[in-house]
Amino acid sequence: MDPVLEWGVDVVLWFQQASPQLDAFFAAITSLGDEEFYLLFLPLIYWSIDRAVGVRLMVLFLLSGLVNQVAKHLAAQPRPFEYDPQVEAIVEAGGFGLPSGHTQSAVVVLGFLGTVVRKTWFWVGAGILMVLIPMSRIYLGVHFPTDVLGGYILGGIVLWLWLRYGTRLEGWFFEQETIHQLILVTALPALAMAIWPTENMVTGGGTMVGIGAGLVLERRLVGFDVAGTVLQRTLRFLLGVVVLAGLWLGLRIAFDGLEPAILLRIVRYSVVGFWGAVGAPWMFVKLGLAQREAEFVPKPITW
Numbered sequence: 001m002d003p004v005l006e007w008g009v010d011v012v013l014w015f016q017q018a019s020p021q022l023d024a025f026f027a028a029i030t031s032l033g034d035e036e037f038y039l040l041f042l043p044l045i046y047w048s049i050d051r052a053v054g055v056r057l058m059v060l061f062l063l064s065g066l067v068n069q070v071a072k073h074l075a076a077q078p079r080p081f082e083y084d085p086q087v088e089a090i091v092e093a094g095g096f097g098l099p100s101g102h103t104q105s106a107v108v109v110l111g112f113l114g115t116v117v118r119k120t121w122f123w124v125g126a127g128i129l130m131v132l133i134p135m136s137r138i139y140l141g142v143h144f145p146t147d148v149l150g151g152y153i154l155g156g157i158v159l160w161l162w163l164r165y166g167t168r169l170e171g172w173f174f175e176q177e178t179i180h181q182l183i184l185v186t187a188l189p190a191l192a193m194a195i196w197p198t199e200n201m202v203t204g205g206g207t208m209v210g211i212g213a214g215l216v217l218e219r220r221l222v223g224f225d226v227a228g229t230v231l232q233r234t235l236r237f238l239l240g241v242v243v244l245a246g247l248w249l250g251l252r253i254a255f256d257g258l259e260p261a262i263l264l265r266i267v268r269y270s271v272v273g274f275w276g277a278v279g280a281p282w283m284f285v286k287l288g289l290a291q292r293e294a295e296f297v298p299k300p301i302t303w
Helices: 003-018 023-033 035-049 051-075 101-117 120-139 145-173 178-195 199-221 230-255 261-286
Strands: none
Touching: 003 120, 003 145, 023 035, 023 101, 023 120, 035 051, 035 230, 035 261, 051 101, 051 145, 051 178, 051 199, 101 120, 101 145, 120 145, 178 199, 199 261, 230 261
């Protein structure tokens, strides 16, 4: 038995003494790091608040998720409820545990937004969530304290690297020909999915391929401007989410029971990501819910 994991089990069991009284509270907190939350939150920023911040946040979030999945497979550590049957898994969780993806995403997303907002009230709220979301993962029995610590450390490293080199990388990327950009946004997730073709990896990898290709083509063909009235921004979000949810749920139903399941999952999440990045902005412009940027001129696809 691993003494560190044994200690971790003791910590989880101490937290779970408050179960079931606090189950609903911590399940709600942990949902702020779930896939469904980010399917709503990231498009909200990209479509309706600030396009440039939304793009950077999506790219950072997906890169962080890819790094997290690679780290999980390298560590190959079980979750508490798998390690010790005394631990109850109050919510579902799959794959390896170390490092905590919810913790890492909270550090990366909230930390990045904090550097954009630069307001004390935001940092206070972000700090509270950066404590509560990781705590919820321990309470719910799906992560050891060391998983959470690993998420904090890896999230901090990813965020620091992005803040230091992200602008330089972005400038270099947009100097490349279209075909080279498309290869770059496809190659890294494709390699990771080929090495570790698990459900969580192909979910993130497929989404990265779809969003990456969509963002490249959006800058070439659409060039939508996020400006608009409150009504236009609201309608954009609502209409975009309806279609996004329809694709996400519809393709899951359509592909249910079909093989190869992993390949179809890649297709599903690539389509969802592509719609969010370029399909929805194109629709917004066509419906008059958004304008093209004033200086935008459609560019030919250079190969």
